[in-house]
Amino acid sequence: DKAGHKHFMSKEIAEQPTVISETLAAYIANDASDINLPGDGVDFTKINRIVMASCGTAYYACLTAKYWFEQLAHLPVEVDFASEFRYRTPPVTEGTAALFVSQSGETADTLAALRYCEGKASSILAVTNVPESSIARESDLNMPIYAGAEIGVASTKAFTCQLTVLLLMALKAAHARGHLTGEELKVKLAALRGLPAIMNQAMGIEEAVRDVAVQLSHSRDALFLGRGVMFPLALEGALKLKEISYIHAEAYASGELKHGPIALIDENMPVIVMAPRDALFDKTVSNMQEVMARGGKVVLITDAAGAAEASDGVWHTIVLPDIDDVIAPILYALPVQYLAYHTAVAKGTDVDQPRNLAKSVTVE
């Protein structure tokens, strides 16, 4: 049932404020002062490293979480594609928590990576959308994402719910390890509880993004740029676009631009820049100006302050509501989802069942 939407993907994008509220309600204590993980939870004071292995969009959720765990909880994190991790014989030792993110909980490579860690890692953690799945069952602790069934092959609400659970874990770890006071935790939790309303408000950008998408649908290639925690989002934007619109898209960390990819820039190369007005904004904007100086057409995704400062000469600016820097990646998923969706609709491709793809990849 598409609930009046033309595609499951559009329905699932629209559901995000609701399902994120449910995820938050499942993990945040009633008095909003603490985060409850299922079962015995995780003792983050006994862990000195996290390894994560996943595929596709779930891998990008892990990459985002690396920034959070390192910055907030001072925990070193390594992230790998499950298909690489499983054959690389990486050392996994005492004190290491192994974490596997998977919507379906059945992805063959992710399951194999989990099994590789059995008997090696101190604890095996899973973040899944299907509690009966193999990955959920074979972990020591499964953290459900409460996204509800996701039908569209392109992951949307599962991604933002994965991010929500991973951010809650990182905050919990930061508090347990003494890097966030009880008061600071409360402030972050209050901000997180405000996210569904902000995301609802942000849905007002859909028409503006659709106009950009109609123009983007004529392009052969596109580039996504982001710095810091926006870099994994750029990767996710590129994956989403190629997956359903078949437009060739790549993502780079903004600072990498001048090390090669800038050679691609001309008037036929739209460049989507993800840049809230945060501590790294000026750096990203200077990369963006390098693109514009070479004739590149920029779509800037930012907030009101960022738009006021940097939209001169930009092809299109998409303005999102203000949000806490730490939470921003969850909100900034929305424009990249809309962009891919409306580009695919403009091209007339099969949005929910893109060619050559399966929802769950149970063979390697």
Ligand code: M6R
């Ligand atoms: O079920 P999983 O989360 O383990 O699936 C991982 C990937 O196959 C999946 O995220 C894929 O990349 C999506 N189609 C992306 O939209």
